[in-house]
Amino acid sequence: MPLDLQIRAAMRPKSLNREARTVEAILSTGADVDRGGFIERLEISGRAIDLSELPVPVLDTHRRESTRDILGSLTAARVEGGLLIGTLTISKRHEALLDDIEEGTLRCISVGYTINAFRDEADRATGRLVRIATGWTLKEASFVPIPADAGATVRSDTVSTQTSQTAQAPAPVQTTEAAPALTRAQVNTEIRALRQTFGLPEAFANDLIDREATVEQARAAAVEAVRQRPTNSISTHTPAYAATGATPETFARAAGEALYCRANPSVTPSEAAREFMGLSVIELGRTILGRAGVLTTGMSPSAIVERMLTTSDFPAIMGDTVDRSLRAGYQAAPSALKAVARKSTARDFRRKTKLQISEAPTLEKVNEAGEFKHGALHDAKESYAIGTFGKIISVTRQLLVNDDVGAFTDMSAKWGEAAADFEAQQLVDLLEAGSGAGPVMDDGKTLFHTDHGNIAAAAAKINVTSLGEARLMMRKQKSIAGRPINVRPRYLVVPPELEVDAEQVLALIQPTTIEDVNPFGGKLELLVETRLSSATRWYLVSDPAITEGLEYSYLQGEEGPQIETKQGFEVDGMAFKVRLDFGAAFLEHRGWFRNIGQ
Known part of the structure; x- marks a missing residue:
């Protein structure tokens, strides 16, 4: 049966520096986490952990909806004694958190990461699948109420463990075989991985290899080298549109632009979109699901597409991409009659009446002691109403799995051209109505009479x-x-x-x-x-x-074709409704x- 909830009360953190607003924390012990279909285990080693994205945000319970969720940054991390240890810097606007950290109220840590490589093996005792992450990238750290890894906490002077009366201590781990000793080549590989992980010079690794240092000695030397590194060498840049920090709107806009630019290499992406330019649809899906807190390790491309279709981010991204393609096609289609027409808007779908007022009456001489005469204004009117026109475009799941970005951007561009052609043809049909005499005007006569x-x-x-x-x-x-x-x-x-x-x-x-x-x-x-x-x-x-003369109108605030997106029901994929009020x-x-x- 499951163990009762254990409570660990921590004393004042010894690593807390209030002046610098920093504190050290155990980010991960590599403890097993039940993911439902398998047990996940993180390998804690310099070779396995990619720290190249440091510094990364420190968040409030993995929330990424706005900048208010960013509590600070994780500026440094190291592997020490089988633990991943990091230095957290609390931002000035959240300085009050230091009181909670000092009294031990705020101490539990959880990390966000992406898995780049793994191996599977069976648990000898239970037979369950154990997935060991042998290559993973640290993306963020969060303060949480209860961590998945019970050992991930703010580092303290002493730690005492209290359990409820019904709690049972876990059974000790049985080991039957000693771990095999590393060969010299394996040790050298570990040393080089340490150098790369902590961004140390190549001479650092060469010196340790020449001295035939052990892995433990190399780790200690790497930790000391990082501690002595000048403070100003630490970059504090966090990408503005990183998946952990972007708002849904900015994320969708940047990712949608990136997909559009992938299909149209002649278009130069903005700085925000460059972050997503190298991602395929599947890789983008992993990012989207990661933002939603969904673990995608081992998930097939088809499953990723199915899951991301149910999120709010992906329809917004696809809608942005389709809208860009649609408008590019719409603007590229020429219409001669639009150049000789006046553009306007309509508030609603009721008939729009336009009055034409004549010029002011001619002024007349007023004799001495004479009276001013009244003048009259003449008017005429024409009226018309806008209508709604549209079609539904479908993007299939197979197209998304195949990463055929060009197919749906080309398709939406053609729909844009079709919308522009429709408008142009409407104007031509109006001009040529009545066998070329034009439409009947308000005076009962045709346009050309x-x-x-x-x-x-x-x-x-x-x-x-x-x-x-x-x-x-x-x-x-x-x-x-x-x-x-x-x-x-x-x-x-x-x-x-x-x-x-x-x-x-x-x-x-x-x-x-x-x-x-x-x-x-x-x-x-x-x-x-x-x-x-x-x-x-x-x-x-x-x-x-x-x-x-000729006038055309759109519904107010909705000029040109408009896009609406939804997850397809009739079609296994997504549906885009193109609507034109014209x-x-x-x-x-x-x-x-x-x-x-x-």
């Missing part, structure tokens, strides 16, 4: 004469009140079939006679819209910033002119 004065009297190809007639008609447009407003054309919109003709007409040339002067050279901007269905129709358009309408006819061409 004789009464609107914006269609050519006769069909003509693009040339100086037809452009001159079109410009003249736009210049003679009148306001709602019937006054000239002098609309100035800026864009020539054509289908690809008329691109060469348009370029010739708009080309800048050096004339030798007055007759050779090109009045439109450099005056108009050419826009080619490949989606136009007619090979002959062309349009002259004014600047939308000056004269209202609408468009012509608010004015005066800024547009059409010629059906020949």
Whole structure:
């Protein structure tokens, strides 16, 4: 039956230095920890432990949600007498913890680590699987209420053990064989591992090997060398986005950017994303599960994918990656009509009404003792509503296990292109509604109508004469009140079939006679819209910033396609919903002119 809970009362820590805010602690004894399916045991040796990431954070009960959980840092560690011993430095903002450490209230330590190599063997007594970590990296240390390793505590002057009356002392370990003596080659290997672990010069190891020092002598020499090392040689840098310290938002953003940059090598990652650039999807999954406190040692790639799909971090990371790819594709897809339209937003999905107010009435002379006359403002209105459009994209578990990052970034980029193409086609369909006459306006007439004065009297190809007639008609447009407003054309919109003709007409040339002067050279901007269905129709358009015409809108705060993520149920993987809230309408006819061409 399990032992009753044992309580160890510690005296004042002898290693506590209040002025320096430091205390020594036993980080690990390598004690067995039951992981459910197996017993885990850490090898405590200079060869097994990777201390290259020191200094690492000292946390509150392994919490990593915010910087408030960081109590200090673990600045140094060493292997001594089969124990991993470290020096903890408490931060100034948590200086009150020193009182709890001094009185023995705060003493239990637990370490966070990743396992790089292990070997399995069977326990002789129970037959259970024992997994021995023969290579592991120290990532953090935490103050905890009850440690998994009962011997991991703040180092004290003396330690007394009290147990409840029903507690039973554990049986002594039976040893039947003496450990085999190390060969000289094995001792030398251990010495070199000590040198590497503690970052000591190569001469340190060479000297010990030349003197044929024992492993115990080498450990003692390494401890002494670390103690004499200058304080300023200890780095206090902790990566801003290390898995132990990053908030969920910053972690997801940095890791999502790293996945996107892996699939798009031409994109330069930010400093935060560089930390995750070398990670595969599976390695990233181990980091995610480690943040959630899940041990991944011995877990298969498929199992890692299944577990990380249930976390909150991974959907956020994938959502960030897909969003970046989607937007890159969305922005890369060209739309000529967007350049001649005005962008707006809609608060909701109700019809949006846009009023057009005429210019102020003309001022009239007021005679002496005469009265001021009332003027009137004329108005017109157009209205439209935005709609919701979307699709669902699925990323399968097999794709994630295969680490095929490029597949889902390429797929999401194509969805971005599809969203941009959808918007562009909506604008073209609106322009070509009514067999090319355009949509019906609020006055009951189509966009292009004789009464609107914006269609050519006769069909003509693009040339100086037809452009001159079109410009003249736009210049003679009148306001709602019937006054000239002098609309100035800026864009020539054509289908690809008329691109060469348009370029010739708009080309800048050096004339030798007055007759050779090109009045439109450099005056108009050419826009080619490949989606136009007619090979002959062309349009002259004014600047939308000056004269209202075509307008498109997104739902307020959600410009362009939006991404939502969820763990797939119908699909074994993840599902991404692409949603677009979009609408468009012509608010004015005066800024547009059409010629059906020949």
